[in-house]
Amino acid sequence: MHAHIAEAVKKPDLISLEPDLACLRFETMKIYSALGAVRHLLETGAVKPGDTLIDSSSGIYAQALALACHRYGMKCHIVGSTTVDRSTRVQLEILGATLEQVAPSKNLRLDQELRVRRIAEILAAHPSYHWMRQYHDAIHYYGYREVAESIDKDVPAGPLALVGGVGSGASTGALGTYLREAGRDVTLIGVQPFGSVTFGSEHVADPDMIIAGIGSAIAFQNVRHELYDRVHWVNFDHAVSGAVSLLRTSGIFAGLSAGASYLSALWERRRDDTRTYVFIAADTGHRYVESAYAHHRQALDTDTLKPHEITSLDQLKHPWSTTAWPPVTS
Template identity: 75%
Template sequence: MYEHIAEAIKEPDVVAVPPGAVCLRFETMKIYSALGAVRHLLDTGQITPGDTLVDSSSGIYAHALALACHRYGMKCHIVGSTTVDRTLRVQLEILGATLEQVRPSQNLRLDQNLRVRRIAELLREKPDYHWMRQYHDSIHYLGYRDVADLVQKEVPEGPLSLVGAVGTGASTGAIATYLREAGRDVNLVGIQPFGSVTFGAEHVQDPDMIIAGIGSSIPFDNVRQELYDRIHWVNFDYAMSGAVELLRASGIFAGLSAGAAYLATLAERERDDSRTYVFIAADTGHRYVDSAYANHAQAHGLGSMRPHEVTSCADLSHPWSAMPWPPPRDDITHSYADSSVLLAETVR
C-alpha cells in the first residue's frame, strides 16, 4: 500500500511501441523531481515541515510540487504561466497551494522573464520562503535515479538510446547519467522546440509553439549539454502530428513532447537499429485536447515527416531539424549568454 498518492502515480507504464521501441508513459513525470528534491532538503535540514516552498511553473511542475508539499507537510506557492489551466488551478487550491499567474504574454521569453522577476520580488518580500530552483539546482536530478533503475530492470541488456524532452535538463539528463554510472551504453537524444535558447535555436521562432515546458528563453543551469549526443528541434505541427500518430499506433494518449519524441525515435531508429530505443511521454494528453488533438484531421502522416539534418544551429529550419551534439564548431549564439546576465541581474 502506498502512503501517499504521489508515490502511487509517479511510476511510469513501460509499454512496447512498434517497431522495436519502448515508451515510458508517465501521468506526470516531475513528481520524481519534486519528491526527490523535497526529501533531500528535509533530510539535510535545509527546510522543515511547515515551511513555504516556491517556484515558477508552466503547469506540470506546479502539480508535482504541490503533491510533494502535501506529502511532506509543506506549504506551496506557485508563480504560474498563463498555460496553467482551470483543472490544475482547482487542484492546487484544494491541495492547499497558492497560485499567482503572470499576465498574458505574446511569447515564451516574456512569460518566463515575468515569472523569474516575480520570484525575485517574492524572495525579497518573504525571505523565509525557500526557492526550489527547479531550473538550476541539481537536487532535482536525485529523484530520477529510480527511473534509471526501472529502465535497467525492464529494458533488456545492451546499448540503448534514451529520447525525450530536454526541458529543465533534470529528467533526460539525470536518467542518462544514472544509467551510464551503472555501466549502460546510452545515447541521449534531446527534444527541443524552435525558439529555445538552450541549444541555440532562439533565432527560429514558432508562433504556435505551446510546449513551453520542453524549451526555454532563459538558460537553465540543470541542462548539462555535454550529456547529449543528438538534438531534434520539432515545431508544433509536427509535435501534434506525432502525438496523434502515437495515439493511433499504440493507444498512448500523451502530451506534445511525447509526440515529438516519438518522431525522433522513429527517425533515429532508421539511422541505427542496433540499439533499443526508450522514449519518454512525460504527461498525458488531456491539457492538449483543444489546442492540438482536436485538429487531428490536419495531422501529417508519418511517411511525410522527415528531419532536416544540419551541422550548424544557423541552418535550423521548420518543421523539424536534427543535429549531432556538440556541433562541429562552437555554434551557440550570443543571446544565451545575454540571457544568463539577465537572469543573474533579476534574482540578485
C-alpha cells in the first residue's frame, strides 16, 4: 500500500513494442525528480515542513512539485508557462499550490526569460521561499536512481540505447548516469526542439513548437553535455506525426516529446540494431489534444521520414536533424 498518491503515480510502465524496442511510459515523469529533491532538502535541513517552495514550469513539473509538497507538508508556488493547461491549473488550486502564469509569448526564449525574471521578483519580496532550481540544482538527479534500477532489472542484459527529451537535463542525464554506474553499455540519445540553446539550435526557430519542456532558451546547469552520444532536433509537425503513430500502433497516448523520441528511436534502431532501445514518454497526451492530436489526419507516415544527418550545427535545418555529439565540426 502506498503512503501517498505521489508514490503510486510516479511509477512508470515499461511497455514492449518490439523485442528490441520499449517505451518507458510515465503518467507524469517529474514526480521522481520533485520527490527526490524535496526529500533530500528535508533530510539535510535545507527546508522544513511548512516552508514555501517555488519554481518555474511549463507543465508537468508544476504538478509534480505540487504533489511532492502535498506529500511532505510544504507550500508550493509555481510561475508557469502559458502551456500549463486548465486541468493542471485546477489540480494545483485544489492541492493548495498557487500558480501565476506569465504573459503569452511568441517564442520559448521570451517565455522562459519572463518566468525566471518573475521568480527573482518573488524571491526579493519573500526571501524565506526556497527556489527549487530544477534547471540547475543537481538534487533533481537523485529521484531517478530508482527508475534506472528498474530499467536495469527489466531490460535484458546487453547494449542499451536510451532516447528521450533533454529538457532540464535531470531525466535522461540521470538515467544514463545511473545505468552506466550499474555497468550497462548505454548509448544516450537526447531529443531537442529547434530554437533551444542547449545543443546550439537557437538560430533555427520553430514557432509552432509547444513542447517547451524538452528545450531551453537559457543555459541549464543540469545538462551535462558529455553524457550524450547523439542528439536529434525534431520540429512540431514531425513530433505530432510521431505521437500519432505511437498511439495508432501501440495504443500509447503520450505527449509530443514522446512522439519526437519515438521517431528518433525508430531511426536509431535502423542505424544500429545491436541494442535494445528504450524511449521515454514523459507525460500523457491530454494537454495536446486540441493543439496536436485533433489534427491527426494530417500526420505524416513515419516510415517515410528520415533526418538530415549533419556534421556541424550550422547545417541544422527543419524538419528533423541529427548528429553524433559532439559534432565532427563544432
